[in-house]
Amino acid sequence: MTKLKDGMSEVETGVKSELAPNRISVDPDSLPTIPAAMEYDYTNFYFGAGTDAFALLEPFDDWWGQVKPAGYYLYELPLRSAPSTRVDVEDTKTGEIRRGLVNFASYNYLGLSYRPEVKEAIKEAADVYGGGSSGSPILSGTTHLHEQFAEEVAAFKGKEAALIFPTGYSANIGTIAGLMRSGDLIVADQYAHASIVDGMILSKSKSRFFRHNRADDLDRKLKDFDGKKLVIVEGVYSMDGDVTALAEIVGVCRDRGARIMIDEAHSAFVYGDTGKGIVEDVGLDDEVDIHLGTFSKSLGGQGGYTAGSLKLINYLRGFSRSRFFSCALSPVVVAGLRKALEIVRDEPELRTKLWENVACMQKLLGDAGVPIGDSTSQVIPVMVRDDARILAMGEELFREGVYINPVIYPAVGKHKSRFRMSISAAHTTEELEEGAAVIQRVLQRYGICP
Amino acid sequence: MSLGSYHFHTGVSAFFEMATADARVLLPQHLEPIEVRHQRSVLSVTAFLFDDSVVGPYTEIMFSVIVPPTVAQWGQHAKAGFFPFLAATSSEQARRIKSERFHFPYHDENIKAQFIEREGRMRVCVFGGGDPIVNVSVTRGSWETTTHLLQGFMMNGTERLRTTLQISSEYTVHENEQGEMTLFPHPMIAKHFPGEVSVYPFREHWFKNGTEVFHKLETF
Numbered sequence: 001m002t003k004l005k006d007g008m009s010e011v012e013t014g015v016k017s018e019l020a021p022n023r024i025s026v027d028p029d030s031l032p033t034i035p036a037a038m039e040y041d042y043t044n045f046y047f048g049a050g051t052d053a054f055a056l057l058e059p060f061d062d063w064w065g066q067v068k069p070a071g072y073y074l075y076e077l078p079l080r081s082a083p084s085t086r087v088d089v090e091d092t093k094t095g096e097i098r099r100g101l102v103n104f105a106s107y108n109y110l111g112l113s114y115r116p117e118v119k120e121a122i123k124e125a126a127d128v129y130g131g132g133s134s135g136s137p138i139l140s141g142t143t144h145l146h147e148q149f150a151e152e153v154a155a156f157k158g159k160e161a162a163l164i165f166p167t168g169y170s171a172n173i174g175t176i177a178g179l180m181r182s183g184d185l186i187v188a189d190q191y192a193h194a195s196i197v198d199g200m201i202l203s204k205s206k207s208r209f210f211r212h213n214r215a216d217d218l219d220r221k222l223k224d225f226d227g228k229k230l231v232i233v234e235g236v237y238s239m240d241g242d243v244t245a246l247a248e249i250v251g252v253c254r255d256r257g258a259r260i261m262i263d264e265a266h267s268a269f270v271y272g273d274t275g276k277g278i279v280e281d282v283g284l285d286d287e288v289d290i291h292l293g294t295f296s297k298s299l300g301g302q303g304g305y306t307a308g309s310l311k312l313i314n315y316l317r318g319f320s321r322s323r324f325f326s327c328a329l330s331p332v333v334v335a336g337l338r339k340a341l342e343i344v345r346d347e348p349e350l351r352t353k354l355w356e357n358v359a360c361m362q363k364l365l366g367d368a369g370v371p372i373g374d375s376t377s378q379v380i381p382v383m384v385r386d387d388a389r390i391l392a393m394g395e396e397l398f399r400e401g402v403y404i405n406p407v408i409y410p411a412v413g414k415h416k417s418r419f420r421m422s423i424s425a426a427h428t429t430e431e432l433e434e435g436a437a438v439i440q441r442v443l444q445r446y447g448i449c450p
Numbered sequence: 451m452s453l454g455s456y457h458f459h460t461g462v463s464a465f466f467e468m469a470t471a472d473a474r475v476l477l478p479q480h481l482e483p484i485e486v487r488h489q490r491s492v493l494s495v496t497a498f499l500f501d502d503s504v505v506g507p508y509t510e511i512m513f514s515v516i517v518p519p520t521v522a523q524w525g526q527h528a529k530a531g532f533f534p535f536l537a538a539t540s541s542e543q544a545r546r547i548k549s550e551r552f553h554f555p556y557h558d559e560n561i562k563a564q565f566i567e568r569e570g571r572m573r574v575c576v577f578g579g580g581d582p583i584v585n586v587s588v589t590r591g592s593w594e595t596t597t598h599l600l601q602g603f604m605m606n607g608t609e610r611l612r613t614t615l616q617i618s619s620e621y622t623v624h625e626n627e628q629g630e631m632t633l634f635p636h637p638m639i640a641k642h643f644p645g646e647v648s649v650y651p652f653r654e655h656w657f658k659n660g661t662e663v664f665h666k667l668e669t670f
Binding site for chain 2: 023024025026036039040044045047048049050055056058059062063197200201206207209211385386388409413414415416
């Protein structure tokens with residue numbers, strides 16, 4: 001380290017400034033300038049000191065009134081059709097129904113939610129059981145269908161037992177907070193889903209996060225802790241579409257005596273020879289202690305599961321508050337899920353078709369120079385990295401025939417904005433080509449791709 | 451009527467994760483740290499090269515904990531609040547004026563700061579008594595012209611103070627984790643950093659050719 005000579009601080013500009021020499025001036029006697037609404041985001045209205053619990057509602061509402069028509073309306077657009085590969089979507093800005101959009105927004109990876117066999121199973125269950133469970137799973141909400149389905153999930157995953165939750169979110173918070181306690185340590189990948197983070201909070205354990213997929217950083221976070229330790233990763237990360245570095249992470253867990261849990265929300269039923277997930281794909285199925293996933297993605301239904309040893313599941317059955325303080329999944333949904341799981345078991349060609357479609361889209365976007373990050377999965381981020389203009393791009397994509405969700409801060413980091421594309425086995429090649437062409441055309445207008 | 455206008459050539463602000471328990475130690479009782487993740491709060495390390503102020507050019511470094519701003523109507527609602535727990539300048543006169551006006555917690559001795567821009571990176575090296583105190587660097591994203599409304603919270607004995615601050619400048623921000631910070635075992639900072647602070651900023655701000663205006667100081 002060189003020491004400075006006496007005198008004024010030095011300014012050394014190694015490159016010529018890219019900026020105009022004009023200073024951005026402010027009249028010091030004027031009131032503060034009203035900031036541009038689009039430079040604010042949800043995080044600016046999350047915290048706020050005051051004495052009224054409703055203090056943030058009014059400034060938030062005023063802000064929302066400005067940003068909604070400027071692009072935020074693209075979220076929560078009502079579908080007017082099944083989440084198929086083409087969808088009809090209500091444009092809440094104009095009141096029009098946009099029909100036949102190529103759908104890259106739904107995570108219906110195997111196209112099972114609207115399969116005729118699934119719909120038929122749902123109808124049959126509705127005739128027998130009606131619409132709802134009308135009870136907690138530990139009281140009156142468990143039907144014969146629920147029990148059969150839990151056994152089928154366990155068998156599919158190759159585990160001793162499985163527990164069914166009403167959502168993937170509740171599976172994570174119920175499992176994590178059901179197992180870990182104050183004084184324990186949980187270390188999760190920094191890109192872990194909100195439901196994992198919320199489970200960590202609910203558990204009251206000491207919480208740490210390691211740099212994404214960095215086993216060396218995980219090791220640093222574990223090494224000085226002597227108590228109970230749980231490490232949590234995801235199979236496929238939902239915003240980047242990249243896959244966990246499971247082998248290295250499992251190695252650190254074993255060295256440090258930590259249990260490991262994997263959330264395969266986006267990878268179960270599509271990865272591996274039989275569809276068990278990433279754990280099967282990389283040959284580490286037996287090295288992972290807790291296997292968790294959802295039924296809302298590849299199975300096209302709703303709910304979540306935790307699978308593992310019988311002792312683990314028996315324990316969680318008694319301590320997963322998110323499960324036993326919720327109504328059990330509707331038997332109608334369970335019937336559809338059972339049929340969807342049967343299709344996954346019986347039609348491995350669906351997975352083959354999915355990976356063909358993923359390769360096709362990656363080539364189409366790659367050839368067009370569309371940046372897609374490090375994705376190797378059916379979740380393909382179209383990287384825009386322009387927080388100010390991504391919503392305008394989203395509007396153009398929407399109007400030109402593609403339904404795809406913009407993802408902005410705080411769902412991803414600042415200037416890591418992107419469109420999250422979900423590929424399905426049900427997409428036709430023509431749909432992939434049509435969608436890729438629209439994306440390329442719109443991104444070209446903004447200089448995102450050549 | 452403003453309480454002071456400071457023109458700057460360069461400013462950097464890097465946000466680092468720190469344990470919320472450590473952040474609370476640095477804050478007065480009436481302020482709560484925001485959490486960027488569960489049990490992780492935000493340390494802000496900010497350095498400015500002021501090239502035109504009432505006391506002429508000088509440099510400043512400020513360490514703050516990010517706190518919630520006081521809610522105001524839209525248009526006056528600050529983007530963020532900060533509680534500076536340690537600051538230092540290269541100018542005794544600048545320090546005296548800002549201490550009197552804003553009660554920022556200045557270190558008594560002058561520091562020297564070197565701002566080095568090279569290949570899209572701004573590196574700030576701060577020295578006290580010839581010895582290194584901190585090196586902090588941020589990297590460039592895309593430039594835009596922006597105005598930020600912020601709130602600073604200070605204490606004057608038991609008196610709670612709040613100032614509204616506007617920064618208008620060329621500006622870039624990102625979360626690509628390309629910057630870094632090295633804290634040296636210098637007496638100025640030794641007692642102020644309990645526990646661990648991450649080496650890499652999760653957010654990197656870089657300001658250029660702008661103006662910082664303090665609009666008011668309130669007791670609350």
